[in-house]
Amino acid sequence: MSSKRDYYEVLGVDRNVDNGELKTKYRKVALKYHPDRNPGDQKAEDLFKEASEAYSVLSDPKKRQVYDQFGHRGLEGMNGGSGGGFEDVFSSFGDIFEDFFGFRTNRGGRSSAQRGNDLRYDLVIDFMEAAFGLETEIDIEKYETCPTCEGSGAKPGTYPETCAQCRGTGQFVRTQGFFSVKSTCPQCRGAGQVIKEPCPQCRGQQRIIVKKKVSLKIPAGVDNGSKLKLTGEGEPGVRGGPPGDLYVFINVKPHESFKRHHNDVISTIELSFVQAALGGEITVPTLTGEETLKIPKGTQYADTFRLPGQGIPSIRSNIRGDQIVQVDLKTPKHMSKKQEELLKEFDRLESEKITKKIKRLFKGGSAKAAK
Secondary structure, eight states: OOOSOOHHHHHTOOTTOOHHHHHHHHHHHHHHHOTTTSTTOHHHHHHHHHHHHHHHHHTSHHHHHHHHHHGGGGGTTTTOSSOOOHHHHHHHSHHHHHHHHSOOOSOOSSOOOBOOOOEEEEEEEOHHHHHHOEEEEEEEEEEEEOTTTTTSOBOTTOOOEEOTTTTTSSEEEEEETTEEEEEEOTTTTTSSEEOSSBOTTTTTSSEEEEEEEEEEEEOTTOOTTOEEEETTOSOOOBTTOOOOOEEEEEEEOOOSSOEEETTEEEEEEEEEHHHHHHOEEEEEEETTEEEEEEEOTTOOTTOEEEETTOSOBOTTTOOBOOEEEEEEEEOOSOOOHHHHHHHHHHHHHHHHHHHHHHHHHHHHHHHHHHO
16 A cells, blocks of 8 residues: 555645646745755655655646546556656756746756847827828837847857857756756856857947837827837847847827817817807818818807717728817907997896796796686
């Protein structure tokens, strides 16, 4: 009969545990009993090995299925649950130890190709440019592969040499107690090579800063915070990796007459008292020129009118929104005596109209009461 503890018990999980919780529980146990945190503690070392063995089985769907059906005996001959050495532990769970304990494990030779960094550019444009788009050029500064050494970092006619410390592996082996850990070689910084005679232009850095003009096509309908991606216009990759991308963030300057709401445009018109009362036709500015707007009699303050298709194009469909015109009544500040007399007469007539209306209401109410 097996003397090993149940793997689920070792990690403190139930049998229906998912992979995410399983990994979290394992990290917790591994951190608690890790030999670096418990030097010379044989019991902690054994518990650490036991937890690693349990995780190696339960994190593998096939091994877990066999273990659930047949227990520890079912794993014999599957190279699972065998309690392998610490090199096996670190090679199997390298990502966990890199994230959790802060060092790299033995999982390969020199550093592989790396994608270049992305770049950001903030571009300020006018309201009208955002509404209808534009083609322009922007000036950027970025790293590019050195043309003199073609990215080798070495003086033309010479070549990088294999690092003597790591012998070209890019990694440095250090022993910690009873196991070995491989980290990035401090001599070559993981490149596996050293440059004896640096390139005079890039000084061995393999790349230089250049100023470059980049053509940019901004589509109609962009708004504040819109982001444009220019593939491959970022910094060059490392050791043959692909370049990064350039992201252009759009900032739109406000307009003195128009405001944007989604794809609609909002504007305000001033009407005199007479225009609002009598109605008529007025000319209003739009994004593309002027339009005639019919004002009905009795228009009130804050009334709105809609001009279909006079808004901003949708960035997806190119269909334009509407223009919404809000009314603001303009009260005259300086009037002639004649104008004042006319307004007083108007006010008198309005008062008489109201008085007559009230009398009719009272008269009607009195007649009903008499009945």
